[in-house]
Each structure stands twice: as C-alpha cells, then as structure tokens.
Amino acid sequence: MKHKILIIAGLALFFSVVTYIAHDLFSNSSVKYSKSNPYEYDIQHLNKFDSVSVSYNENLAFRPQMLEMHGVATDYSDRIYVAGNKFLEIFTKTGNLLKRIALDGNALCITIDPDKNILLGMEDRIEILDMDGKLKEKWEPVSQSSIITSISSDGKNVFVADAGLTSVYQYDISGKLIGHIGDKDPHRGIPGFVVPSPYFDLGISGINEFWVANPGRHLMEKFDFEGNLIKSWGITSMEIEGFCGCCNPSHFTILKDGSFVTSEKGIERVKIYTSEGKLKCVVALPQSFKEGTRGLDLCVDSKDRIIVLDPVKKMVRVFAPNIDSKNNN
C-alpha cells in the first residue's frame, strides 16, 4: 500500500514536470506580461494639484481650419488671429471666421503692431502683411538655422526671438538689424539665454517694458531697449509656484496691469504671476490638456480674457475669470 502511494505520487510529479515543460515551450510569452511593469515610470502624480484652486473658466472654444497651428494674437478690436502652416485665419472675438489668408510657408509666431500691420515669423524670416492680408514686406532670412518663435513690436522696434540660434534680434520697423539683446555678457551681468527646445518667447507690455523668457534658466528677464538686463524673476519647481522641466515657461503674455500669463510644457498649466513674479492665480491645470501638449501660445484681449492656442486639440480656447474667484483680484 505504501509502495502504491509512492508510485502514484512519483507519476503525478513526473506528469506535472512534463506538463510544465510543454506549457513553457508552447505558451504565448505575452501572457507572462501583466499590465504592470517594474520599470514603468509613472509621472501622472506630478499632474495632480488637488489643493490648487483654478480661478478661470473656459467659456469659449473654436477650431481653426488648419492642421498645424503655432501662433495666436489679438488686435485693437479684439479680433483673434491664428497663424500656422500655410494659413492665417482671422476670427471675431466670439470665434466666427472673418478671413482665411494663404501663406507661403509655415508661420510660427504672429503679432499685430500699433500701426495695424500683421507681423509673421515664418521659420527663418519675417513677413509683414496689411490688415487685408496683403503682403507688404518680406525681410531677408536671418539664417538657415533660424527658428523664429516669437515676434513683438512697439511700432518703432521689432524684437524677434530665434530659438535656432538662441538669440534675440532688435530691428527697426524697416527691417534694419539694430543689434542683439541678451547674449551672454558677464561684464554686463547678462547670463545669456538657454533654449533647449524650440520654445522661446518675448513680449512688450502696455507700458513698453520688454520681457524675454529664458526657458533653460526658468527665468523671465526684463531688458531695456539698449540691451541692459534690468531684472529677472522665476523659480525652478514642479510645484505650482515654479517653472518645471528643462525649459519653461514656453510662452507668456502680459495683462493690462503688468501681470504675466505663462504656459508650460511637461506639466501643462497656465498661470498668472504679478508684475513682481509672485504667483497670483491659476488659469488652467494639466487636466484641461491632453498629456504631452506643448506649444500653448497665449495672448490677451482688451477685456483681459486669456486666449490659449491648443495645437494638440487644434482649438483656440478662451478663458475668463470665475465670477466667484477669491484669488483673482
């Protein structure tokens, strides 16, 4: 009896081994991989800001009729301009299409100057159109390596940010190059721009202050028109107060009271800072955007509505303050 039990146990063991070998050889290896993986790097938790209140609502969104869009601007009567690959589209402030203008190339940035000209950064050159979209001027290309990512004008000067050559150019309105601003110069206390990715923004405030985002240093830098660095602000942080990743803010614009609206990539968020660089309130958090969204260009209108170009959702999205927001004052 004892022997019989031993033999049955031995046979059972033998068949188990054979079955295991057969299963191992024939089974599809994919079943061995569950959905979880020890090396999966989860960055979702960085996008959660549970204790942060959002002071703005999205109250309008509309879709330009172009596949690739890069720049957004408003004019004196709050019309909204969207520039992209091969097209410029002009909308009313409520998002109705007024005009569609064909372009000869890819417009990466746009501004409307005080003399009612449309200035476009066309990858490596500047083009100027009148308000009907007729080409007035085409400046000489800066360089084959140029990637012109931002343009702004006070009516006398035109400032151009070139992410390809990590430089800011100052032109007069006729297109004559006056000089470079912000190049590294330890004698003048200028640390120089660091631009790891093609997001390099600049802007002029309502009181003619000239600001450049230095994304690799997470700084906003103010220069005078002679190129002297006046002041800077910004901190590096994943937290809501700072700028995250290798290169942020990717875009900014300036409100009437001199406060800054900034957008970031990596952790997609739009925030408002005071003119001194203190976080004032939040316009939108990552949950408002598709993961991996980058290139959130910004502009504001005369009512301080914040207009965000979302190139991933392919929408123009308009944000206005929550009526009951306590933070937004």
Next chain:
Amino acid sequence: MPSRREFIAKCVRGGLLTGLVVLGGTLMLRPRRDDENCKFNFACGSCSLSDSCNQAEAVSLRSTVWQLDPSKCIQCGRCATACVITPSAVKCTHAYVMCGYCDLCGGYFKPETKTLTTAAENQLCPTNALKRKFIEDPFYEYTVDELLCIGCAKCVKGCDAFGNGSLQLQIRHNRCVNCNECSIARVCPSEAFSRVPANKPYLLNGFGTERLANDKTQQEG
C-alpha cells in the same frame, strides 16, 4: 492471476512510457532555433525554413532586422523585461544633435530632486547608465553606458515629458540576435516594432538624427 508486484511494475512501465512519449513529442514539436534549422548556418533568426530552404531565400531573410520606432514608443518599460537576452538588446540612444545639454535634465533627475547633484538618490536611471559631465555653465553632456543600460525607458520618458525628446530607445544590432519573432514586439503595447531592411536598422526622431542613425549602422559594419 498477476501478482501485486507484477501489477505495480506494469503501472510503472506504462507511466514511464507515456511520459517518454509526451516528452519526445514535445521536444520534436517545439519551435526550433533557426541556427539549428539553417543549412547555411546563418542563424538569421528569421525563419523555420526546413525543407524549402535555399540560400537565396535565407540571404533575403537575413537581410531584414527588427526596428523600433521611437515615435510610437510610449515608454512602458517592457523593453527591459521582454527581450530574450539579458540585459535587453534595446538601449537608450542619445540624439546629441537635439540635446539641450540642460542642467536640469528630465531624463537624468528624478522629478522631485532638490539639488542637482549626481547622488544616486537623485538619478532616475535604475542602473546608473546615464552619465553627466559638466561642460560650461549651465551646460552638461549626457552619455549612455550601453553595458549598464537595460532599456527600461525611464530616462526616455523623462526627457520626452520635460525635455525635448533627445533620449530615445533603439534596438542595438550588435547585441540583438534577430529572433524570428521578437519577443518584445509580442508584448509592445504600441506596436513600435517592425521588420525593415538590414541596411537601415536605426530610426531616430527629430531634426538632424538621420546622420546619427547612419553612424550607428556604420559602427556596426
């Protein structure tokens, strides 16, 4: 009337015979490694040619390899665990031409890192394969030690999210044994693997990367 002893002996013999038949059948029917199959000793990993093999066919099959398309990769981490060789034949490749040489590198540092030092607790790479060297303020050069890299894609995901995507996964063909059916391809959730001509094995994303891909091909002869 057979004795109890005879009955037990018969059972044992019967059991062993059945076992041997199952084991033999299993071994005969299992998928054979290609180098065992190949008449020309190519070990190309691309077929189970058996009777129909001729050299031209074998040569043509050998002339394709597996390629990983970084634009499809979602950095799930399976490249580190699913490859038939250990450590994986998939490695992180650095597209230097795109790199911003950032001090705060999203591929090198864990996101909450406070001080940007090379201390192990600050590093995202589980194997210390990503190295950083100071160039000049504020620039750092990053290099991948392929002997240490296990292809886990953590740095790739960090660079993609917070940098400019210059760290990318690639199958290194000086290590890959060109399996008939790539076992990572079987589990890759984003179908990033495909079979391509062997003279164009690398595919990198972004500006200026074509040259790097060619250089890698040439290095491996």
